[in-house]
Amino acid sequence: MSGEPGPIANAEATVAAPAVQAAPPPMPGWKMLLYILASVLFFLTQGLGLNLALANLTQIQGSIAATTTESVWLSAAYMAPNVSLAIALVKIRMQYGVRNFAEVSIIGFVVASLLNLFVSDLQSAVVVRFLSGIAAAPLSTLGFLYMLEAFEPARKMTIGVSLAMMNTLLAAPITRLVSPSLLDHGEWRGLYTLEMALALLVMPIIYLLPLTPPPRVKVIVFGDIISYLLVAIGFGCLAVVLSVGRLYWWLEVPWLGVLSAISIASLMLAAVIELRRPTPLIDVRWLLSPAILHLTGILLLFRIIFGEQSAIIMTFYQNAVGLLYDQLSMLYWIILVFTIFGGLVCTVLMRYGLSWQIQFAALVMMAAGAFMDAQVTTLTRPEQMFLSQALVAAGAALFLPPSMSEGFKAAFSKGPPYLVTFFVVFTFTQSIGGLIASAFYGTLIVIREKFHSAVLTERVLLTDPHVAQRVSQLSSSYGKVIGDSALLKGEGLALLGAQVTREANTLAYADAFWVAGVIAVVSLAGLSLHVFYRFIKARLADDRPQTVASNP
Numbered sequence: 001m002s003g004e005p006g007p008i009a010n011a012e013a014t015v016a017a018p019a020v021q022a023a024p025p026p027m028p029g030w031k032m033l034l035y036i037l038a039s040v041l042f043f044l045t046q047g048l049g050l051n052l053a054l055a056n057l058t059q060i061q062g063s064i065a066a067t068t069t070e071s072v073w074l075s076a077a078y079m080a081p082n083v084s085l086a087i088a089l090v091k092i093r094m095q096y097g098v099r100n101f102a103e104v105s106i107i108g109f110v111v112a113s114l115l116n117l118f119v120s121d122l123q124s125a126v127v128v129r130f131l132s133g134i135a136a137a138p139l140s141t142l143g144f145l146y147m148l149e150a151f152e153p154a155r156k157m158t159i160g161v162s163l164a165m166m167n168t169l170l171a172a173p174i175t176r177l178v179s180p181s182l183l184d185h186g187e188w189r190g191l192y193t194l195e196m197a198l199a200l201l202v203m204p205i206i207y208l209l210p211l212t213p214p215p216r217v218k219v220i221v222f223g224d225i226i227s228y229l230l231v232a233i234g235f236g237c238l239a240v241v242l243s244v245g246r247l248y249w250w251l252e253v254p255w256l257g258v259l260s261a262i263s264i265a266s267l268m269l270a271a272v273i274e275l276r277r278p279t280p281l282i283d284v285r286w287l288l289s290p291a292i293l294h295l296t297g298i299l300l301l302f303r304i305i306f307g308e309q310s311a312i313i314m315t316f317y318q319n320a321v322g323l324l325y326d327q328l329s330m331l332y333w334i335i336l337v338f339t340i341f342g343g344l345v346c347t348v349l350m351r352y353g354l355s356w357q358i359q360f361a362a363l364v365m366m367a368a369g370a371f372m373d374a375q376v377t378t379l380t381r382p383e384q385m386f387l388s389q390a391l392v393a394a395g396a397a398l399f400l401p402p403s404m405s406e407g408f409k410a411a412f413s414k415g416p417p418y419l420v421t422f423f424v425v426f427t428f429t430q431s432i433g434g435l436i437a438s439a440f441y442g443t444l445i446v447i448r449e450k451f452h453s454a455v456l457t458e459r460v461l462l463t464d465p466h467v468a469q470r471v472s473q474l475s476s477s478y479g480k481v482i483g484d485s486a487l488l489k490g491e492g493l494a495l496l497g498a499q500v501t502r503e504a505n506t507l508a509y510a511d512a513f514w515v516a517g518v519i520a521v522v523s524l525a526g527l528s529l530h531v532f533y534r535f536i537k538a539r540l541a542d543d544r545p546q547t548v549a550s551n552p
Contacts, residue, residue, distance in 0.1 A: 027150060035150035038205045040167055042143030045198040047171020049113070049136045050078065052182075052191040053129065055175050055325075058318070059183050060191070066122040069247045076243035077126045078133040080236040083431040085137035087424055088228050091219050091281075093141070102206040105138035110199045112136070116192035139202075143167060145211055157408060158350040162401035166343025169397060172310060173336040180326040224281040227270050231282070231424070234266035235432065242435035246442040283421045291410060292425060294530075298359075298403050299429035300436075301523045302396075305363075307437030308370045308516035309335070309392045312445075312509060317382065320505045331382040331389060338390040342397030355402040356531050363524040365395030370517030378506045441512050448508035456500045470496060 027035070053060065053074045061071040093101045112128070112135035119125045147164040148156045182190040237259040245256055274280040286292060317323040325332075342362075349358050369391035376384075404426075411422040472492065 027152075032150045034209060035146050036163065038202075038209055039143045039147035039150070039164065040170075041198070041202050041205070042139050042146060043164075043167035044171055044174065045109070045195070045202050046136050046139035046143065047168070048175055048178075048198065049109075049132060049139075049195050050082075051171050051175035052179070052195065053078070055172075055314070056179055056183065056191060059179075064119065064122050064125045066125075069244075070122055072244050072247055073122070073126050074129045076240045077129040078136075079239040079243060079431065079435065080133065081130060081232070082133035082137050083239050083427055083435075084228075084232040084235040085134065086141065086427050087231060087282075089138055089141055091224065094217055094219050096216070101138065102142055102211070105135070105142065106199070106203045106206060108135040109139060110196070110203060113192060113196035113199045116195065117189050119189075119192075140168070142206075146205075146209070149211055155351075157405045159347045161405045161408065162343060162347040162350055165400045165404055166339065166346070166397050168400075169339045169343075169393075170336065172314075173332040173339070173393075176314070176325050176332045177329060177336070180324070221279075223273070223277055227274055227277075227281045230266045230270035230273070234263045234270065235427070237263035237266070238432060239435055242432070242439045246439055246446065250443070282424050286414065287421055287424065292421075295403060295407050295410070296425050296429055299400075299407075299426065300433045301519065302399055302403070303430060303433030304437045304440065305366050305370075305516055305520045305523065306392070306396045306399075307434070307441050308366070308373065308513060309389060309396065310434065311438040311441045312512050312516070313373070313385070313389065315442075315445075316376070316509045320502070320509055321378070321380070323382070328382050331385060334386050334390050335393045338393040339397045342394030343401075345394075346398045346401050349398075350401060350405065355406065356527060358398050358402050360524065360527060360531075362395040362399035363520050363527065365391040365398070367517050367520035367524060369395065370513050370520055374510050374513035374517060376506060376510050376513065378502055380506075441516075444515060445505075445508045445512050448511045449504050452504035452507040453501060456504055457497075460496065460500065 057071045057074065058068070061068060064071070089101070109132075112132040115128045115131065119128055144164050147167070148160040151160045178194065179191070182194055184190070185193075241256055241259050241263065248256060250256060270282070271284050274282050274284050317328055346358060369388040372388035372391075373385060407422055407425065470492075
């Protein structure tokens with residue numbers, strides 16, 4: 001999973017009070033480029049902090065004396081506080097100012113990055129990752145603010161949003177490209193030396209490139225703190241369940257059920273409190289309106305479809321095929337290049353007012369890529385997935401900006417306080433949605449692997465001459481060192497069993513790719529029906545005045 005963006009400070013002032021505040025003069029080209037590069041650096045710093053441990057759990061678990069199951073707590077500890085902080089940061093920034101917000105954020109992240117260098121075991125690693133999740137949350141917010149600062153008001157919701165969304169997708173492939181060299185230079189400490197270096201690089205930016213400060217407003221009240229704590233507990237428990245549930249298995253350990261119950265109870269209690277408040281932190285009624293529910297569904301489906309690349313491909317080659325990151329470098333380069341290409345194309349198309357047309361093309365591309373990947377076999381290598389993953393990467397970069405732009409416009413049209421409610425939607429669909437995608441596909445792969453393994457194993461009978469011949473071929477290489485025929489046959493059966501397991505695992509991944517493609521096709525059909533409904537509704541609205549005029 002990559003980093004999620006935060007709120008928009010200067011866009012608030014622009015959209016909320018266009019008649020009062022004059023448009024600022026255009027920014028010089030050289031300065032605009034500096035703000036864009038600063039935004040990219042903020043997003044990369046936050047995204048690498050998120051992905052470095054997640055992408056290298058297998059490689060670093062030995063250095064912190066952890067098993068595979070235990071090491072997943074590093075991801076859970078990071079995501080537990082991180083998934084809800086964007087909600088609180090909206091009001092914190094509005095009340096205390098962008099400059100103070102940025103200074104505290106950067107200092108906190110530098111300290112958290114420094115602590116990573118002193119990790120020596122699993123317990124200390126979990127504590128530091130929890131602190132890192134807290135400290136890293138504001139960085140994507142700052143990345144978003146710096147990207148929008150570079151553009152004039154008319155282009156913030158088109159070019160600015162599109163480039164910012166593209167930046168959220170860059171950290172995952174870059175992590176896989178730089179990880180081999182970092183691991184060679186010091187395992188865990190090698191990974192987080194880079195994070196600390198990036199944190200030190202971005203620290204001067206807030207002083208050298210200041211943001212336009214919106215007016216400070218006292219917006220935080222005691223009720224907001226109570227509501228936020230309940231939401232944070234609910235989202236945090238849900239993040240832990242989704243992060244570790246697949247490895248501990250969903251129904252096997254009671255504490256997963258306890259955490260799920262706490263999550264549901266906390267979120268329900270927060271909703272009840274917010275419904276009774278005159279000035280709620282989160283407007284639950286607007287959150288449950290048809291338009292926002294529709295937007296929530298779109299964003300959540302995107303994360304699940306995009307899980308084809310972020311959750312399946314990354315584990316297929318590592319777990320099923322056994323390739324390392326340095327053997328996959330060209331695939332990640334292609335993903336990175338086409339992500340940038342898709343983001344740049346989206347900036348051009350959004351300037352012409354295209355929205356659903358972009359999403360339609362993006363869904364077609366992601367569906368095509370997923371169905372192409374569904375043909376995987378144990379002989380599939382990265383070269384066979386260059387085209388499909390290029391389609392998925394470009395489609396992902398195309399899909400998200402139009403939805404985000406519409407969501408921001410809907411929040412701004414209701415007023416700046418509704419930004420908090422919008423970020424509940426965005427946080428849930430992107431942070432929690434990414435965890436849902438990983439948990440869903442991981443669980444699906446485990447279930448389908450057991451199914452395919454059972455089907456293949458029931459056909460492995462030594463009375464079958466083909467099976468007996470295959471066992472003999474596999475065991476023949478051990479004939480010179482094993483003289484006992486029974487042991488030799490047992491070794492052949494073990495090798496055949498390993499091949500069956502590998503084939504079953506590959507078939508399970510193929511099923512996961514196919515499911516991702518089906519979800520994309522269903523989403524495409526839903527988008528088509530929605531566009532057709534809007535078209536018919538608009539035509540009926542146009543015909544009604546003519547009917548009234550002809551029948552006075």
